[in-house]
Each structure stands twice: as structure tokens, then as C-alpha cells.
Amino acid sequence: MAYAHSTLFSNTLRFPLASFPNLHPPSAHPSFRPLTVKRLVSLHSPIKASMAETNKNVAVEVFEKPDVAVSLAKYVADLSNKFTGERGAFTVCLSGGSLIKYLGKLLEPPYVDSLEWSKWHVFWIDERVVPKTHEDSNYKLAFDGLLSKVPIPPGNIYAINDALSAEGAADDYETCLRQLVKNNVIASSPVSGFPKFDLMLLGMGPDGHVASLFPGHPLVEENNKWVTFIKDSPKPPPERITFTFPVINASAYAALVVTGTGKADAVHSVLGKSENSAKLPAGLVAPEGELKWFLDKGAASKL
């Protein structure tokens, strides 16, 4: 088994549908659900936009860099309150990379003392197949930066089994998730049958990858497994496990937290008017519920 350590906005301005054409993922993708822009809203100095289809929303917000963390903390806290109140548990999935530092405001008042940390269940959307003490470990990053500082029961923190091969760790993590769905800790999507996590917190690489789903890699097309593995990741380390798109896209809420000018091209490819970008993995994120992009001005500089 895997280790257990171990809103929307008032309309002020409308933009044409064509403003974010690349949010329409390729129809061949198993998780494809077309998005239709219902409204885009621009408020105060940050760009604030919201797009919605009948039963889902996509919002894009652009902040001054320090405000990314402020807004993200409020967003996570609101969802924690919602789900702990409604179902007595909050299932939240973390990425590695730059995301963790943007969660730092959760360690400050009012959140640190008011959130029901004991009801959190924490998972990894992707993990590197390295020991949990290794500098490349997404678990270590999150544990050192967040999880060790809040009273989440150790049994509610689901790290991968770092004693296994990549393939073994992916199978083991999926087995763990299946058991938690059986026990109703994780909800199940009535639409797809895949596990329905309350919140996915995603980052995006400069190449447009999310989780360990890289552009052009066959894993992007995986539509049966819940968790899979990669041994040839273009970004080191090469061996990783990752949630598949059907799991990412079954979630109730998903956030993409993307900062820096180095990601502006990929952001433009997904959200802008570029022709060939819909194939980037970030453009395939389409949760059953709501998707929100948290961008800083650098990442949004080419929109």
C-alpha cells in the first residue's frame, strides 16, 4: 500500500468568444468536453475573466505576483470550508514545483488556526520516483513547506511507496485510491466512474506540461488507468508517477497556478489566439466542476 505518513464575478465588460479559442481541447481526447465562453469579466487592474459552459466554469485571473498567494489561500480555504462542512472531508491533490510556495499564506492567520486541517486528505497529482528524503521528491517539498506545519493527521497524507519501481508505485497508488473510494473518503464521479477529488492544485511547466503529462507523450492519451508511470520524463528526474487526465478531469475543482515570463508562451498557447496550442497538456485540463487559472502578470504578458 502507499504510505500514509508518514464565486464568481459581476459582469462589467464582455469580450468576444474568440478571446480564448484554445480552451477548446482536441475533440479526439478522451477527456474532451468542449468549453463555450459564456462571459469574460474584467475587474480592477488585474484581468479577471470567467468562462462557463452549462455545467462548468473556467476563470482566469491575473495578479501582481505577491497577490497570487493571497488569492490562492482564500480560494483553498473557501473550498476547505465548503467540503469539510458538506462531507466531513476535504480531498486535495498537490503538484510539486513552484506551487508549494504559493500555498504559504495558508500557514498564516486567519487560515492556519481556522481551517479544519484534521479533515484534510492530501494526495499527489504526480510524484518523482525517488526516496521521500530526496531533494526531487514532491512529497518532501510539500512536507517541508506546508504539511509539517499544520495538524493534518499523518494517516491522511498519502505519499507514494518510494520502495517500489515506477510501475509498482503507480499500481500501488491506484490501489490505495480505489480503497479510499470504496470507503467514501474520496468521492466517485457519477459521470465517468473515476475518483472525484475535491480540489486539484496544478502547476504548469514552460512546455505546457501539467502533472507529469508532457506534450506529445502517449501518457496524455491514457484513458483507463487512474495512475500511471513514466520512465522517460523530458524533465528530470526521468521516473515519475502521475494521475491521468480522466482523474484530473473528474475533479470538482481544479486550479492552475502559473507564474513567470518563462511560461508566457505556453499560457498564450493555451489561453491566447495561437493556432497550434490546443494540444498542450495544460489546455486539456477540464474538470467536471470549475477550473481557475491563477496567473501573475509575467505569465499573462503575452495574452
Ligand SMILES: O=C1O[C@H](COP(=O)(O)O)[C@@H](O)[C@H](O)[C@H]1O
Ligand atoms: O516537474 C514538475 O513540474 C510541474 C511544473 O513545475 P513548476 O516548478 O514549473 O511550477 C509541476 O506542476 C509538477 O508537479 C512537477 O512534478
